[in-house]
Amino acid sequence: MSSVPTRFTLIGAGNVATQLGLALQAAGMQAVEVMSRTIQSAGKLADRLQCACTDDIRTLRSDSEVYIYCVSDSALESLAQQVHAPHALHLHTAGSMPMSLLDVNGNRHYGVFYPLQTFSKDRPADFRHIPLLIEGNTAETTRQIHALARLLSDTVVEAASEQRCLLHLAAVFACNFVNHQYVLANELIQQSGLPFELLLPLIDETAAKVHDMSPQTAQTGPAIRMDTNVTDRHLDMLDDPKMRQLYQLLTESIHRHSAG
């Protein structure tokens, strides 16, 4: 294995595989093959990367230098067990899965390459500004993963599996749960007949504020002001009992965290 491997195989063809593959290619690396459950999705990404494709993990070419698993957590273990390339570097991109899942089939070099970002297939990702959380099974492997990660990003952080799991959990709050608040806000604003776009300056400023102050300091609104006039009226306006429960729980949580 050379000091920075250049030929890579992607197992998976979803959002992460797509954006990571394009970024590796843009950094001068060469795609060997894309494997996906369907030949259609494998072929679509392989076309963009100009490489081979397959839907059968058992026929995967074994002459690649890096195998990158960008698959759902539930599929990762079984797929890794079917790849036989003990001298290559094996990396998974999952936030919450242990590195040790790749300790199979005599693999000598393996680790984690977790990009802390939300990806969409058709939305270009700027990897230079995406933190890459890495981990390797040996000091030498970690150095190689680090070199590879630095090709893409200015922010490369070594993190043990436990740290990475906490970070992934934090990311679920900061991204997935945040986006779900947008979903709920969108439902409410649609009831008013006004467009969702009216909320965009507020959404942008809410994100921008925490660049300059802690989220605790940035908290505004009726919950933090303990303005039960407003929060009671809001609860009355919510017809959906589940949404009411969520409003109540979040309002209480804001109270508790302001007292702390």
Add this chain to the structure above:
Amino acid sequence: MSSVPTRFTLIGAGNVATQLGLALQAAGMQAVEVMSRTIQSAGKLADRLQCACTDDIRTLRSDSEVYIYCVSDSALESLAQQVHAPHALHLHTAGSMPMSLLDVNGNRHYGVFYPLQTFSKDRPADFRHIPLLIEGNTAETTRQIHALARLLSDTVVEAASEQRCLLHLAAVFACNFVNHQYVLANELIQQSGLPFELLLPLIDETAAKVHDMSPQTAQTGPAIRMDTNVTDRHLDMLDDPKMRQLYQLLTESIHRHSAG
């Protein structure tokens, strides 16, 4: 009353009063007086606006053209009842309070001037990009409020009280509840020993995505993938029962809204 009034009085000296006062001044209007519960906070904003100040609503100067109430919802009604300037324009900036609270003391012109944004005292607000939701008690008053609002913002929307209440409720989700997710994410990342700043590219991208696609389309993460492998592990990692309850409720809510 001239067609666009120019002399304004602020009742309140908090985040909204501060940023709105500065924006009105920058647009060429003239501050007459600032009233606040404490003479210190009134004086601080009056210094920035170069105008008079008071902490006694009963001594408020009555020669202003616009009285703008930027106070907590619970204080609004009682303060409005103590202002005697029946020929001036009276405006409140509250998202969830009815316009009719200002129908007191023979006021002939009154309405609502609700900026859909989160404000901090020391963070400049760019009013040109802040939607202003307005409402007036007569067509003429509405026209005047519209003209005033256009001095500050490119996005002026007439909205009845009921629409505005829904919008305010949507804003609580899109801003206050979103920021609270940042607070919780910050707590979790601190447990890992890694800095909050690592989450900023993710936070920015999450906000940026909903400029280009609906929040429903933008949803990612283990909850929408129904990846119970991960969500169960996350629940195990949360020691705080309240935070666990919140995680569970948000995960269920993401499920329900994906099926819809």
